[in-house]
Structures are given as structure tokens and as C-alpha cells.
Amino acid sequence: MSQLYLITPPRIDEGFLASLEAALDAGPVSALQIRLKDHDEAAIRRLAPPLIKAAQARGVAVILNDSPELADALGCDGVHIGQSDGRVKDARAIMGKGRTVGVTCHDSRHFAMVAGEAGADYVAFGAFFPTRTKVTEHVATPDILAWWVEIFELPCVAIGGITAENAAPLVEAGADFLAVSSAVWSHPDGPAAGVKAFGALTGEN
Numbered sequence: 001m002s003q004l005y006l007i008t009p010p011r012i013d014e015g016f017l018a019s020l021e022a023a024l025d026a027g028p029v030s031a032l033q034i035r036l037k038d039h040d041e042a043a044i045r046r047l048a049p050p051l052i053k054a055a056q057a058r059g060v061a062v063i064l065n066d067s068p069e070l071a072d073a074l075g076c077d078g079v080h081i082g083q084s085d086g087r088v089k090d091a092r093a094i095m096g097k098g099r100t101v102g103v104t105c106h107d108s109r110h111f112a113m114v115a116g117e118a119g120a121d122y123v124a125f126g127a128f129f130p131t132r133t134k135v136t137e138h139v140a141t142p143d144i145l146a147w148w149v150e151i152f153e154l155p156c157v158a159i160g161g162i163t164a165e166n167a168a169p170l171v172e173a174g175a176d177f178l179a180v181s182s183a184v185w186s187h188p189d190g191p192a193a194g195v196k197a198f199g200a201l202t203g204e205n
Contacts, residue, residue, distance in 0.1 A: 001171070001201075001202055002158075002167075002170070002171045002175045002176065002177060002178050002201060002202055003028070003030040003031075003176065003177050003178070003202055004027070004028060004029050004030060004177070004178055004180060004195065004198050004202055005029075005030060005031045005033065005157055005177040005178060005179040005180065006023065006024075006029050006031070006032050006033070006060075006179075006180060006181075006184060006195075007032075007033045007035050007159075007179055007180065007181040008020075008032070008033065008034050008035050008036060008051070008181070008185075009181060009182075009185050010035065010036060010037040010038040010039075011036070011037075011038035011039065012036065012039075012047060013047075014047070014050075016047075016051075017050050017051060017054060019185065019190075019191045020032075020051055020054055020055070020191075021054050022190065022191050022192045023184055023185075023191035023192060023194065023195045024054065024055060024058050024060060024195075025058070025192070026191070026192035026193070026194075026195040026196050027195045027196050027198070027199050027202075028199075028202060029055075029058075029060050029195065030060065030061065030177060031060060031061045031062070031063055031077075031078075031177070032051070032055040032060050032061070032062050032063065033063045033064070033065055033080055033179070034048050034051060034052070034062065034063070034064050034065065034076070035065040035080075035181075036048070036065075037065070041067075041070060044070065045070075045073075045074070048064070048074055049074065052074060052075060052076060056077070061077040061078060061100065062076045062077050062078070063076060063077065063078040063079060063080050063100060063102060064076045064078075064079050064080070065079075065080050066079075066080070066081065066082065066085050067079065067085075068081070068086070068090070068091040068094040068095055068101075069094060071094075071095065071099075072094050072095060076099075077099055077100060078095065078099045078100025078101060078102065078121070079091055079094075079095055079099075079100070079101055079102070080102040080103070080104070080124070081101070081102070081103055081104070082103075082104040083103075083104060083105075083106070083111065087118065088101055088103060088115055088118035088119055088120050089118060089119070092119055100121045100122070101119070101120050101121050102120060102121060102122045102123070102124060102157065103115035103120045103122075103123055103124065104124050105123045105124060105125055106125070106126070106137075106138035106140065107125065107126075107138045107139060107140040107141075107144060108138075109144065109147065109148075111123075112125070112148060112156075116152060116154050120154070121154070121155070122154060122155040122156065122157055122176070122177070123148070123154060123155075123156050123157070124156070124157040124158075124159050124179065125140045125144050125145060125148070125156060125157070125158060125159070126138070126140050126158060126159035126160030126179070127139060127140065127159060127160020127161055128140050128141070128142070128158055128159070128160045128161060128162060128166075128170060129160055129161030129162060129163075129166055130160075130161045131160045131161035131181075131182070140158075140160070142169045142170055142172070142173035143173070145158060145170060145173035145174050145175050146173040146174055148174075149173075149174035149176075150174075155176035155177065156174070156175060156176050156177070157175065157176065157177040157178075157179050158170040158173075158175040158177070158178055158179065159179035160179075161182075162178050162179065162180050162183060163180075163183040164183065164197035164198050164200075164201060167198070167201050168201065171201050178198065178201070178202075180194075180198065183197070183198075
């Protein structure tokens, strides 16, 4: 059964901590990716520590986007790198064997196999649906998930415009994790309701 992999909005303020805590307390969340694309490093260093503390206190793994050096400095449980963010080998050297290195693979089977061979802990495919959090340059379909899980044991993450309403085909295809952002933070009834909406898909309801 797929697990929930929560991603922060690209821009937050200090008040976001309360929304995060409400979301994390509403249902099982396996991982939190801190993805603050609209903030510079100084702001991330200021904003991230309370989020990291809140997530780790609840047993939620914290993954920082893009920078292994910053992920290490902030005490994160892992880093998520894109195809232009450096090599898995270099990220591993910084993060060590005990922490997670995840890799964006878009809709590419080749990228995923290369990442797996290089020692990544998970591969992420997408975008599966239109998304408001970033420009969609690559479109993936559920068959890439089905292909991956049939051949490889390494976990896979589905990302991109995923909601509780459209996620069923990704779950059926075998996605280990559903990476979700707007469907939680922009849920009309609030973030807690957004997390609860995924409960049935993740086997918790």
C-alpha cells in the first residue's frame, strides 16, 4: 500500500509550523520533504529547523530538496536531488550510508536505472498530473511505476499534481509513496483534512 510523502509549499512563513503540525497529527505521514524553492539559503536555515524538529518528533523522516550540504548541516534524514543537482555518489559521500538519497527521474526509465545503480534509496517519477507547484516539463504514466516495481525492489515515489481523487491508478500501479503538496496545503477544509483524505488510499481508513 502506498504511503504519504508530504512536500512543503515553495514559500512559507513562521506560521506554517502550525499547519504542518496539524497535518502530521491527522494521519500517517512517512516523510516530509522541505522544498522551499522560493526562499534563499539564509531563509531556509531560519525556517527549516522548527519543521525538522516537529516532523522528527513524530517519527517522520525529513528530506531536504536539492542540497546535500544543507541537508547535512540542518540534521535532515535525507536529501532529494534532481538531475541537475549533482551525482548520487557525491550526495552519498556527504549524507553517509545511514541517511536517504532520493533522485528525480521524471519519466525516464534510464535515469531511474542509473540512479538505482549509483546507490539511490528511492527514485521519483512524475509529473503524473498537472501541478501548480512547478512547471511540468515531463509527463509520466502509471505504466512506468508498474514496470519499476515488477523489476526492482528499490522504492519508487509518484509525484506531480496528485490528489486523493486521482491517485488510485498510481496506488494500483504499485507506487510505494505518493508525494503530495497542494492537495494537503490547499485543501478546502485545511491540511488535516487533506491528510485524512489520503487515509483510504494508504490503508489507514
